[in-house]
Amino acid sequence: MSQILLILIGFLVGFIVIAMGGGGAAIYLGILTSGFGLSAVSAAATSLFTAIPALIVGAYSQYRSGNINFKIGNRMLLSALPATIVGSLISHYIPANIYTWIVALILILLGAQVLWQTHSSKNDETQDRSSSTGKAIFFxxxxGLMVGIAGLSGGGPIVAGLLLMGLDMIQAAATSAYVLVFNTLVGLLFHMSAGNINWNFGIYLMIGSVIGAAFTPFLLKKMSTPGRTNSILRPLMGIILIFMGAKMLF
Known part of the structure; x- marks a missing residue:
């Protein structure tokens, strides 16, 4: 029964990873630590291991659909990968409570900004190139620091940054999945040396997440028009970011 439950959980998270462009590892961390009693180190390695196959499947599906913005995605990768390595190396020297507060506040602020932009009457579609480059590097x-230090997927700031740079929710989710494939892989390589993967949980979660990731792009195509999809997923992303931040604080 637990195996079926893990597959179902993996399916739901795989859907979220591709529909929202990330957040899978953060959800896995909460489930594995609070629900199944894994240590933080083991949960971090297991969550990253579980998320990678789903990200690969989803990113490939999004690539075939032409939804990935490689120009912006590559800018993010150039800054995310070194930050992941640095975060992994310094993770043992940062007090966990300080890092938790910093990340939580950032997620809450990002979520609020995404919600504010969603309800604005008009968004400026013409982005300043230098400003977009700066935002891509910052996010x-x-x-990368979230992946390296805490074993989170880092999808929250990636998607939020892409939305704030003018991409719609479908493009943001697709581009985020592309960035997170490489970002999460690098983070996993470092976290595997710090803690063991729990294969009993990881394999079943991975099976479910791959199925969910493969199914999601087809479901999104059926969701009426892109405008309606954005009107649902974009504010939902903002709410999830705020919820994730608040949960880390309390």
Missing amino acids: GILS
Whole structure:
């Protein structure tokens, strides 16, 4: 019964990873630590291991659909990958409570900003190139540090940054999945040396997440028009970011 439950949980998280462009490892961390009693170190390695196959499947599906913005995604990767390595190396020297508060406040602020932009009457579609580059670098660094230090997927700041740079929710989720494939892989390599993967949980979660990731792009295509999809997923992303931040604080 627990195996079926793990597969179902993996399916739901795989859907969230691709529909929202990330957040899978953060959800896995909470489930594995509070629900199944894994240590933080083991949960971090297991969550990253579980998220990678789903990200690969989802990113490939999004690539075939032409939804990935490689120009912006590559800018984020150039800053995210070094930040992931640095975060992994310094993770043992940062007090966990200080890091938790910093990340939680950032997630809450990002969620509030996404919600504010969603309800604005008009969004400026013409983005300043230098400003977009700066935002890509900033959010890439933030995401990389989250992966390296805490074993989170880093999808929250990636998606929020992409939305604030003018991408719609579908493009943001697709581009985020592309960035997180490499970001999460680098983080996993470092976290595997610090803690063991729990294969009993990881394998079943991975099976479910791959199925969910493969199914999601087809479901999103059926969701009426892109505008309606954005009107649902974009504010939902803002709420999830705020919820994730608040949960880390309390």
